[in-house]
Amino acid sequence: MNNDRRMPIMGLRWWIITLVTVGTILNYLARSSLSVAAPTLMQVFDMNTQQYSWVVFSFQAAYTVMQTFSGAILDWLGTRVGFAIFVVGWGVANMCHAFSTGWFSLAFWRGLLGSFEAAAIPGGLKVVSEWFPPRERTVATGVFNMGSSIGNMIAPALVAFCILYFGWQSAFLITGGLSLIFAAIWYFVYRSPEQSKRLSQAELAHIQMAGDDAGVVARPAHWRDVVRTRGFWSIAIPRFFAEPAWQTFNFFIPLYLVTVWDFNLKDLALWAWLPFLAADAGSMIGGLIAPALIRWFGVDLLTSRKLTVTLGALLMVGPACIGLATSPAVAIALFCVGGFAHQMLSGALLTLSADLFDKKAVGTATGMAGSIGWIGGAIFTLIVGGLAEVIGYSPLFVMLAAFDLVGVVVLWGLLRSEKPVAAAE
Incomplete structure (x- = not known):
């Protein structure tokens, strides 16, 4: 441990997770730029819905493959250096979208973006496992997971403004450039708790306390041991079924509103961000539910996570009723219920990786589970692309x-x- 400590910053772990949240915001801002620009690009490149689904699929395929490798790379290089490299990668890849000349080249740059963006969630979970004791992990995960929704909230207004005033290329150049600025800040600011000179001894002791997870589950550190546990598959399989919802919201809500309700770019800028505002609330409230269940009802750590996921899944009845919407306002309201529900259950599922696995393997475990989840999302994207124009979205x-x-x-x-x-060693 480095004893050359400066004046401590009170509650430093919450400042650290705020920094992670900013990175998640920029990750999803870059990711969501395409969905907002999609109606424009479909006209510019003469794309149909099926071709657009292949562009999205290229991102998902690369993201799926790289989640496992990115998690392992983060465990190997460490959170500070590894995450900075991935942020630079996704910033440059997103800026290169501006050089697309058709849907095929757009798909290439999209795949490159997905390969680097795959590190966002494993990186965030590594920070949570390093900086937070068990009782605070769902709250911390909920905080940084809000970044995904905030990025989606900002994208409609920012991307629409760029397209209307500077051309579609500017939307990708600006959103990618912001990530490059963040990468520099991250590299110079982030340190692990043991290396931080601004962390007080009292907060370090709080972070390292055994807490609720002591003796609850096995905590393997090697990937071979990870995949042999029931715990890994209890995360990976539900993520396979949950991921299609969030990816559909990310990539198809603007296209749905344009197709079904005749929205234009200004309409998207005004309204398409609302489901992601609701998703922010779901991230935060979902993070608070688990510790509340432990405190008020005496349930154990794992049961609190499972109950949170269950409540979120039940609330997914909202988007299931989209076909009954009588106006775009009702449709957006139902999407809001879906965004809230999904981020509530998603945060609890993500936190389980930090609960079940040694901090040296959290990135690997999260990445492998994420790969399985994104396989589900990618398959459903192709289903949407193939059937949306045939049977409709409902x-x-x-x-x-x-x-x-x-x-x-x-x-x-x-x-x-x-x-x-x-x-395991």
Whole structure:
């Protein structure tokens, strides 16, 4: 431990997770730029919905493959250096979208973006595992997970403004450039708790306390041991069923509003951000529910996570009713319910990686589970692309709600307390 400490910053761990949140915002801002620009690009490049789904799929395929590798790279290089490299990568890749000349080249740059953006969630979970004791992890995860929604909230107004006043290329240049600025800030600011000169001894002791997870579950540190546990599959399979919802919201809400309700760019800027504001609330409230259940009802750590996921899945009835919407306002309101519900359950699922696995393997475990989740999202994207123009969007949103309920059944069936074992070397 470095004893050359400066004046401590009170509550430094919350400043650190705020920094992670900014990175998540920029990650999703870059990611969401395409969905807002999609109606314009479909005209510029003469794309149909099927071709657009392949552009989205290229991002998802690269993201799916790289989540496992990015998590392992973060565990190997460390959070500070590894995350900075990935942020630079996604910033440059997003800026290169401006050089696209058709849907095929757009798909290439989109795939490159996905390969670097895959580190965002594993990186965030590594920070949570390093900087927070068990009782605070769902709150911390909820805070940085809000960044995904905030990025989606900012994108409609910012991207629409850029397209209307400076051309579609500027939307990608600006959103990518912001990530490069963040990468420099991250590299010079972030340190682990043991290396930080601004962390007080009292807060360090608080972070390192054993707390609720002592003796609850096995905490393997090697990837081979990770995939052999029931705990890993209790996260990975529900994420496979949950991920299609969030990816559909990210990539298809603007296109749905344009197709079904005749929205234009100004309409998207005014209204398309609301579901992601609701998602912010879901991230925050979902993060608070688990510790409240532990404190008020005496449930154990894992049960508090499972109950949070269950409540979120039940609320997914909102987007399942999109087909009954009688106006765009009702449709957006139902999307708001869906955004709230998904981020509530997503935060609890993500936090389980920090609960179940040694901090040296959190990035790897989160990445591998994320890869499985994104396989589900990628498959559903192709389904949307192939069927949206044939059967409409409504049946597809019903499927999203059904998937989450299946994921809940799997979670309760697989996730159980285990006797502790020594972490693998």
